[in-house]
Amino acid sequence: MNLIHVENLTVSRGGMPVLEGLNFSVPAGDILVLRGPNGSGKTTLLRTLARLQPPYAGAVMCDPETVAYAAHADGLKSTLSVTENLAFWAGIYGGYDIEAALMAFDLDGLRDRLAGNLSAGQKRRLGLARLLVTGRPVWVLDEPTVSLDAASVALFGAAVKAHVTAGGAAVIATHIDLGVDETVFDVTPFKARADTVHNDFDEAFL
Template identity: 60%
Template sequence: MSEAPLLTLTDVAIERGGVCLASGIGLTLGPGQALILRGPNGSGKTTLLRTVAGLQPPLSGTVQAGPEAVAYAAHSDGIKTTLTVTENLTFWAAMFGTRDIRPALDAFALTGLANRPAGALSAGQKRRLGLVRLLVTGRPLWVLDEPTVALDAASVALFAKAVTDHLGQGGAALIATHIDLGLDAPVLDMTAYPPMPETAPGAFDETLT
């Protein structure tokens, strides 16, 4: 008996600021699977990820994911600069009921920076701290928007290993990236899903969220 999918999109159309960006999107992600989003700027990658994460509704179609299934990492690192690395991660771990943050710190090579204020980190270190939250959420579906921005080659390798380990543990990942992460994952090209000619009234504007 096959396992239930962690994410299913059926004939989904997405829009931003009243303009349809893409339509007819359908996909299924099951345990152990990843999917890479590609496409030029403005093709709807970020909007699709926000829609999957539940931050905005689809223009049409359905998005099905398990309750409390999605961990979303966007362009912002989402850290408190006045707190230390440990304090930032401890806060997020407490939110999701994780007791031990040490494996997460080790996975992203942050153990040596554990007591440093987040505001004193480099851009790449801040990005690693933002991403390490994924490891303490316990959520099976990672939805990631250009996660390797500001990361050097060594940090990209750490991130790729974290994703591979997550998939190996039965998780799934939907990732917008132009970097080759070495994953055995198909690519969804957003240009294959052209917009509908007209957008319904009362459209969602993500700039208001």
Template identity: 75%
Template sequence: MQLISVENLAVARGGLPVLEGMDFAVSAGDIFVLRGPNGAGKTTLLRTLAGLQPAFEGTITADPDTIAYAGHADGIKAVLTLRENLTFWAGVYGGQGIEAAMEAFDLTALADRMAGNLSAGQKRRLGLARLLVTGRPVWVLDEPTVSLDAASVALFGRAIRTHVAGGGAAIIATHIDLGIEETVFDVTPFKARLDKMSGDFDEAFL
């Protein structure tokens, strides 16, 4: 079952196109990995797919209520415990499975610790565990393994495999080999033509 598709898609940063002419589809069971150098536009593409900004051109066909996005920020509340954070997000999305989410990312022993007192890696694992309580089938992930050690990357890889085996899909920008079967989409050939950009255009944070 096709969960998201794009046709002749162009995405922009600050009103200027950075990628254009993209056509692809992601179906249930797919792990779709974006590749390309820093500044190529991967973050902009992910934010557009997640509905956080409009497409510059073209169409995106997807139900927005099927998409869960995790960007560079962990999306946690420092003044709540780890358990309270997951309970909050489960309430927002109408999801459940808080205990299973904590177990999947080895967080059970930290359940009552204030999120603000977690290490960077623990915060990242909590941010990723949040995906499991959304109940949404399409995970759109921007460099999800930042701050994770090798053992935590393995936990993430297992969570992804379980998610897609259950009919979900993932679209991921990462330079890390996750050891999973994936479809690679290199954004480099879709860089917008230079004549569409001003000479002082800053490619940071694309």
């Protein structure tokens, strides 16, 4: 079963197409890793998959309520503890148990520490632990391993593997080897042509 299906998709940044002619599916149990140079449109594609912005053209077939999105911001409240941050997000998404998330990202010993007092790597692990309390099957992730050391990257890779083994799917922009079975999708050949802009495009949105 495909959890994401994309047909003839064009995505834009600042009203200008950056990638076009994208066609792919991500079935349950699969990890799709996006590759391409900086500025090639990976973040724009991820934001479109997560329904944070509309497609410029084409279609994304995926229920928005199935998607958990994580980008460069950790999404933490600095005055709340580790457990309070996770409990907040668990409440937002329906009250999922936070204990598994604490263990998966080696946060058990930090559970009472304020998020504002965590190191950059610890904050990143806490931000990623939020994924486990969403209960959502599709993870859309933009450079999730920023600030993580090798041991923490391994923890993240194990969490992704467990997620897809349980029937989830993931789309990840990363240049890091996560140590998981993955399908690599290079966005470089799909760079939009200069003549792609629609004549009726409203420049007010630039």
